[in-house]
Every structure is written in structure tokens, then in C-alpha cells.
Amino acid sequence: GRVKDINDIDLLISASAKLVRTVLGYDRVMVYRFEEDGSGKVASEAKRHDLESFLGQYFPATDIPRQARILYMQNPIRVISDARGLRVDLLPQAEERAAPLDLSFAHLRSVSPIHCEYLRNMGVSASMSISIIVDGRLWGLIACHHYAPKTLTMSERIAAEMFGEFFSLHLLALKQKRKLDIANEARRSLDRFLQAASHRSDLDDILTAALPEFQTLFACDGVGLLMNGRWTAIGSTPPPGAEEEFTRFITEVADGRIWSTKTLSEDYPPAAAFFETVSGVMAVPLSHLPRDYIFFFRKERLQTLNWAGNPEKTYETGPLGDRLTPRKSFALWKETVQRQATPWRDSDFEIAEAIRSATVEIVLRHNELMEEERSKSDVRQRMLNEELNHRVKNILAVIKSLVAxxxxxxxxxxxxxxxxxxxxxxxxxxxxxxxxxxxxxxxxxxxxxxxxxxxxxxxxxxxxxxxxxxxxxxxxxxxxxxxxxxxxxxxxxxxxxxxxxxxxxxxxxxxxxxxxxxxxxxxxxxxxxxxxxxxxxxxxxxxxxxxxxxxxxxxxxxxxxxxxxxxxxxxxxxxxxxxxxxxxxxxxxx
Missing domain, CATH: 3.30.565.10 (Histidine kinase-like ATPase, C-terminal domain)
Structure with missing residues (x-):
């Protein structure tokens, strides 16, 4: 079917790699997605059958330095026809002391010699990169490799650039749809909670009873509730005795805001004692008071990352001192990641915000009811005091009447x-x-x-x-x-x-x-x-x-x-x- 009819993000990524390779004829086309730490993962791949697969492998953040990422945001397409070709300066400059001509938006702009060396070390002769920009951020790249020099025509470059824009918009629409579906399901659960809590005053008991339903809103392993200094938890949570110091730390760093981490033991060293059961935390405030929170916990996700070569930076010494050099080996290099949980997604933060809004509304309503009840109690007490005086007089009058x-x-x-x-x-x-x-x-x-x-x-x-x-x-x-x-x-x-x-x-x-x-x-x-x-x-x-x-x-x-x-x-x-x-x-x- 057509790419525009695809309603699944994974299918869109897979189909796009195949489509670009079919149309432009590169030996390898990868959809390359950036992670939170700046590293990249090959999310899909279409390649020549005799080539080694990079699918699922990670590339370190240093492979695409910061200045290159800025250019990817400014110019959505970059073409290298021959990584071994000569770089030719543009002459003359407008003035002797003028700055070099800005070629940021030129398709034929040359690239850093280090990057050309990087490609040659991979055995790549020609490449093209198409920026995937989602919601104003560089989400990833459609990276094309060819193992011989390859030149694209102007119409092919324009088509590639337009497809990149279409892919970015379609990906954004699918991400928003997925977030909306998740948010709607969360809203339905929260509506049931609000309906059950609207006419009750035992707020602590209401929230405690709702913890299992809150747990279904997130992909999480446990839920904890800190309300009026009382701790209640279900599932995988900090062990008994550790919750007091843990909740004190969270309430201090969160400071009344939604706070999250996927590496709790790095942010809170005592958590190293229970990192297997709790490595990820999202703390959601329940009221304007800093002591009331609901916590969502994730266990450690022990995983092995397949890197395309050792991700550590390498240097060599030359006449001008140490110089950062591109990696020469892209052989599979495995790294075991410990004490980390699955990262929290944007949709998780949206659900957390919905929970915060709903519970703050309930807490405010509860406080209003308590204030109203206190006001009525004061009025009732005054009436009872007046009535007591009146009642004693009446009873004495009745007794006097009975006796007389x-x-x-x-x-x-x-x-x-x-x-x-x-x-x-x-x-x-x-x-x-x-x-x-x-x-x-x-x-x-x-x-x-x-x-x-x-x-x-x-x-x-x-x-x-x-x-x-x-x-x-x-x-x-x-x-x-x-x-x-x-x-x-x-x-x-x-x-x-x-x-x-x-x-x-x-x-x-x-x-x-x-x-x-x-x-x-x-x-x-x-x-x-x-x-x-x-x-x-x-x-x-x-x-x-x-x-x-x-x-x-x-x-x-x-x-x-x-x-x-x-x-x-x-x-x-x-x-x-x-x-x-x-x-x-x-x-x-x-």
C-alpha cells in the first residue's frame, strides 16, 4: 500500500527505508533514530543482500557531532557523491578579509574531512542523509550508503528532500495519534476515578483503592502513594524501611513538579541497594502541598546494546597535538547496560499531567468540602449552645409543671x-x-x-x-x-x-x-x-x-x-x- 495509508509507526519506518532504496538505488538505506543520550539506533534497514546488516545496532553520539546536527536542522538533505573526491575551494572571496561564503543550504557543499574519513573506514564511497525533524527536534535521519561513487540528479535530490518532509509530518501525525489514544484511555480511567471520588470525603482511602487502576495507565511495575505523611504501595517498590528517606529525597528534588528518572541509583545513591526492583521513577504531585505524591516505579531493564564498533572516542597525536579521529572498526561490540529502567516517553508525561490535574481537582474539592463542613459545624455548635440553654430552661419548666x-x-x-x-x-x-x-x-x-x-x-x-x-x-x-x-x-x-x-x-x-x-x-x-x-x-x-x-x-x-x-x-x-x-x-x- 501507499506510505500515506500506513497507520503504524514501525511499519512506516520499515516501509520508508525500502521505498527510498527502490527509488534512489543506494546499496543500503537506514532509518536512524536518535536516543535520549544522543546515540543513534538503526530502526529499519533495506540493503543489498551481500552486505552485513546494521539493523538494531547503536552508533555513538560522537559519530554525529553537535555542529553537524545543527546543519541537519538547517539543511534537510546532505549529499556526498564521492568520499574520496577532492574538496574544491570557492574563489575569490568577495573581499580579502570577508568571511568564507556560507554554504549551509547548498546541496553540493563539501563536508568535514573527518566525516569523509569515517565513511572510508566503513567502506562507503557515497552517501546521502535526509533529516527527520519532528516537532522542531531532530528525531533521526534517513541515511543512505553506496559502496561506489554515486551522483543524484537535481530532481532526485528534490524528491528526497520532499519525501523527508512528508515522512516527518506523517511520523508526527502518528505519534500524536498514539499519544491521543493513550491519553483518551487514561482520561476514561480518570473519569471513573473522579466520578467515584466526587461525593466522598475519605480522600486517602479513595486514592489507595485507586492504585491498581492507576498502575494500568502506565507501563510500570509498581505504584506508591504518599498522602498526609502516610505511605501505601503495591507492586515493585522501595523495600520497607527505605521509603521514608526515599520520599524525602523525591519531594525535595521534585519541588511540587512532575519529576522522573530512569537511573534512580545515579540520582539517589542509596537506591543502589534496591536497583533491581526500582531503577525508574516518575513522581506526580497530588496537590499544592509538597508532601503529597503518587509514584510510578519501573524495574531495572538489563539489556545488551549492539554497537557498530567501540563507541569510545579515539585520538591520535600529530604535529599539532592530539586529534580526534574517526573509528576505523565497525565490528559488532556489545555493551551490557545495568541499573537503568525503560525510559519514560512523552505520552507518559501527558498521562502524568492528566493525573496531576485530576487529583489536584479532587484535593481542592475535598478541601472545599472540609471547609464547608467546618463552617456548618461552627454554626451547628452555636445553635446547640443556644439550644442547650433553652433546653435546660424548658426541661426545668416541664418538671416544675409536673410537680406543681x-x-x-x-x-x-x-x-x-x-x-x-x-x-x-x-x-x-x-x-x-x-x-x-x-x-x-x-x-x-x-x-x-x-x-x-x-x-x-x-x-x-x-x-x-x-x-x-x-x-x-x-x-x-x-x-x-x-x-x-x-x-x-x-x-x-x-x-x-x-x-x-x-x-x-x-x-x-x-x-x-x-x-x-x-x-x-x-x-x-x-x-x-x-x-x-x-x-x-x-x-x-x-x-x-x-x-x-x-x-x-x-x-x-x-x-x-x-x-x-x-x-x-x-x-x-x-x-x-x-x-x-x-x-x-x-x-x-x-
Whole structure:
């Protein structure tokens, strides 16, 4: 197929070497890729069948010095027709003291004598190099060798230069596509993490549980988490006891940025004790605090590099002193590389940046929630302090009322004392539920406890509704409200006189909420309501503010009518229905 239809980088590199050799007729065509250290690797090769293969071999960085690489960036094609040919100076210069004519962009520009000697040492008579420039950097070369002098026509040189530009653009597009595919997969994983973490406050536990999924985002052997001074790790990581000094070193050198190395033992000498399990590290900050990081680890990748000759520089002494000379031997020379991990790629850094952005967002949201919760807690504490003062006064008033109210019937004093003691105990039980909250409880039990002190009178009390359990938070809020309603009913409403009637009922709404009705009748006529006190504010505001529900209290002349709505997320509904019919002949127990 056509080169433009190739969608794989390795296939593009392989096909391009074959295409250039077929079109231009060189004995050997190599696609030569630069490594991080400047050395080059033959990534693909198309050659004459009788030639020794260079495929997979490395060439040292000194084979292409810095000044040559600069020229490759300026002029994308360099042609040597005959490495043994004479170099001819251009004469005359424009002025006697003028600089030599700049031939950087000339196709026929001669090259360094050292490079010609280098080619002759390889047995090469003619060569051509096409620059592969990707994203503004010299990615590699398409290097062509011929073992006899060879001259290209102008049209062939132009075609070679255009193919180099096309190859560079196509390679860039494929690299970007691969990075985008990897980033999209990482984003999907991070989206799942963000969705799971968005409504939870236990950030440390969320990140710890997500470590296995984070490990799938990278080609790595282990993951470590340092959060609020706590270390958690899975896979191949620093051994127990070494993580404290290791994380201290990383947080110092990283300084709140993404930091990586493929040779940890060189950057951090104590890592020589565990280089087999950890040689590569990428540290990703999780927040703006320097102590929070997630670490990705790679094991040592023991590898043997096949060099085209000894990569060490060689010198010879001449009349002008030591002189760098090109290598004379290109026989296979093996080097074993130790204490190095697989290098981190550009796509790895993009994923690391996506992780950093996602976790920083979660940490910020977590901090906002904590601040909001602290603010609510402060408001709640002030309300509780005010309520405590109000509650003590109310309880003392109720007890005073119980003690001062004469018995309706002639009963022995001991029976009266026992009944009074029971009523005070019921008040104490309700107050304990109010202050402790416990682990929550049923709405029916809460109502029974709060209304128990008033059942000894001649008022009619009816409680009915399905069985529903309130969690600790809703139970505490409901206890405040119901206790206040009971107190008001006993002081001013239906429970303050004989013949009064109170009906408390509740039901489950279609969306799982609890709608609670409180209806009083038969009590004193309710006149116009003046300034409302703290108790009324507590009844009307507690459920909306603390639970996000609603409260409505209407003061009709014939009796108070109220409705409260408790959100379903605080409730657990059961199939059983609670129903307690009023006793029209209720009598005092004293």
C-alpha cells in the first residue's frame, strides 16, 4: 500500500527505508533514530543482500557531532557523491578579509574531512542523509550508503528532500495519534476515578483503592502513594524501611513538579541497594502541598546494546597535538547496560499531567468540602449552645409543671411520687437521645420516647405511619424538632389541657422522602403570633438547614398544624406499619 495509508509507526519506518532504496538505488538505506543520550539506533534497514546488516545496532553520539546536527536542522538533505573526491575551494572571496561564503543550504557543499574519513573506514564511497525533524527536534535521519561513487540528479535530490518532509509530518501525525489514544484511555480511567471520588470525603482511602487502576495507565511495575505523611504501595517498590528517606529525597528534588528518572541509583545513591526492583521513577504531585505524591516505579531493564564498533572516542597525536579521529572498526561490540529502567516517553508525561490535574481537582474539592463542613459545624455548635440553654430552661419548666400540677384523682402520695419519677425519667431518656444521637433509630421510637411523659394526662395522642429508620444525623435533628413540638404542645397547645388531641402521622413520598404531619386540636385558642422565640426558629429551620428538607408550621385558632419533610437519603424504609389508636378513656396514672 501507499506510505500515506500506513497507520503504524514501525511499519512506516520499515516501509520508508525500502521505498527510498527502490527509488534512489543506494546499496543500503537506514532509518536512524536518535536516543535520549544522543546515540543513534538503526530502526529499519533495506540493503543489498551481500552486505552485513546494521539493523538494531547503536552508533555513538560522537559519530554525529553537535555542529553537524545543527546543519541537519538547517539543511534537510546532505549529499556526498564521492568520499574520496577532492574538496574544491570557492574563489575569490568577495573581499580579502570577508568571511568564507556560507554554504549551509547548498546541496553540493563539501563536508568535514573527518566525516569523509569515517565513511572510508566503513567502506562507503557515497552517501546521502535526509533529516527527520519532528516537532522542531531532530528525531533521526534517513541515511543512505553506496559502496561506489554515486551522483543524484537535481530532481532526485528534490524528491528526497520532499519525501523527508512528508515522512516527518506523517511520523508526527502518528505519534500524536498514539499519544491521543493513550491519553483518551487514561482520561476514561480518570473519569471513573473522579466520578467515584466526587461525593466522598475519605480522600486517602479513595486514592489507595485507586492504585491498581492507576498502575494500568502506565507501563510500570509498581505504584506508591504518599498522602498526609502516610505511605501505601503495591507492586515493585522501595523495600520497607527505605521509603521514608526515599520520599524525602523525591519531594525535595521534585519541588511540587512532575519529576522522573530512569537511573534512580545515579540520582539517589542509596537506591543502589534496591536497583533491581526500582531503577525508574516518575513522581506526580497530588496537590499544592509538597508532601503529597503518587509514584510510578519501573524495574531495572538489563539489556545488551549492539554497537557498530567501540563507541569510545579515539585520538591520535600529530604535529599539532592530539586529534580526534574517526573509528576505523565497525565490528559488532556489545555493551551490557545495568541499573537503568525503560525510559519514560512523552505520552507518559501527558498521562502524568492528566493525573496531576485530576487529583489536584479532587484535593481542592475535598478541601472545599472540609471547609464547608467546618463552617456548618461552627454554626451547628452555636445553635446547640443556644439550644442547650433553652433546653435546660424548658426541661426545668416541664418538671416544675409536673410537680406543681395537682393530682386529678385521690391517690396515695407514694403512687404520685412514683408516677412523677417515671415522667422525669422519660424526659431524661428523650434528652439522652437528643444529646448523644447514638446510631440513629426509628421515628416511632423517637416519638414514643418524647411523648411518653404526656400520656398520663387526659389528652388523646395518636401515632401512625410505616416503619422507618433515621440515620444518626437525621435522628438528632428530628429529636430536637419533635422535643420542641412536644414541649410547646404541653405548654401552650393540645397537651396543656384535658380533652386535647394530638395526631402524628407520616408517609413515604414517591421519591423516598418522609412527610411527617403534626396536628393538634382541642387545646387553647391560638391568637395572633407575635415575635417568635428561639424554639420556633429551631422548629422551622433545623430540618431545612441540616438535612436539606422542608418545614411548615401553621398556627390556626383551632390548633397548630405542621408538616415536615425528611430527605430519603437519611432514611431506611421497612414494610411494617406502626399504628397506635388513641384511647378515648385515657386516665391519669397517679
Amino acid at each position: 400540677t395537682p393530682s386529678q384523682d385521690e391517690v396515695p402520695i407514694q403512687d404520685y411520687i412514683g408516677s412523677l419519677r417515671g415522667r422525669i425519667h422519660a424526659l431524661s431518656h428523650a434528652h439522652d437521645q437528643l444529646t448523644r444521637g447514638g446510631g440513629g433509630g426509628t421515628l416511632n421510637d423517637l416519638l414514643q420516647a418524647e411523648l411518653l411523659p404526656y400520656r398520663a394526662g387526659r389528652s388523646l395522642i395518636e401515632i401512625k405511619g410505616p416503619s422507618v429508620t433515621l440515620d444518626a444525623r437525621a435522628h438528632a435533628v428530628a429529636a430536637l424538632v419533635i422535643h420542641e413540638m412536644c414541649t410547646n404542645a404541653a405548654k401552650y397547645g393540645a397537651l396543656s389541657r384535658d380533652g386535647g388531641s394530638l395526631t402524628v402521622s407520616w408517609e413515604e413520598t414517591s421519591d423516598g422522602d418522609c412527610r411527617l404531619h403534626w396536628r393538634e386540636s382541642g387545646g387553647p385558642t391560638i391568637g395572633p403570633i407575635g415575635r417568635k422565640g428561639f424554639g420556633s426558629a429551631l422548629v422551622e429551620r433545623s430540618i431545612p438547614y441540616d438535612l436539606g428538607g422542608t418545614s411548615r408550621v401553621d398556627y390556626h385558632p383551632e390548633g397548630l398544624d405542621a408538616e415536615f419533610r425528611l430527605p430519603g437519603r437519611f432514611l431506611n424504609w421497612e414494610a411494617e406499619t406502626v399504628s397506635e389508636e388513641p384511647n378515648p378513656h385515657a386516665e391519669a396514672e397517679v
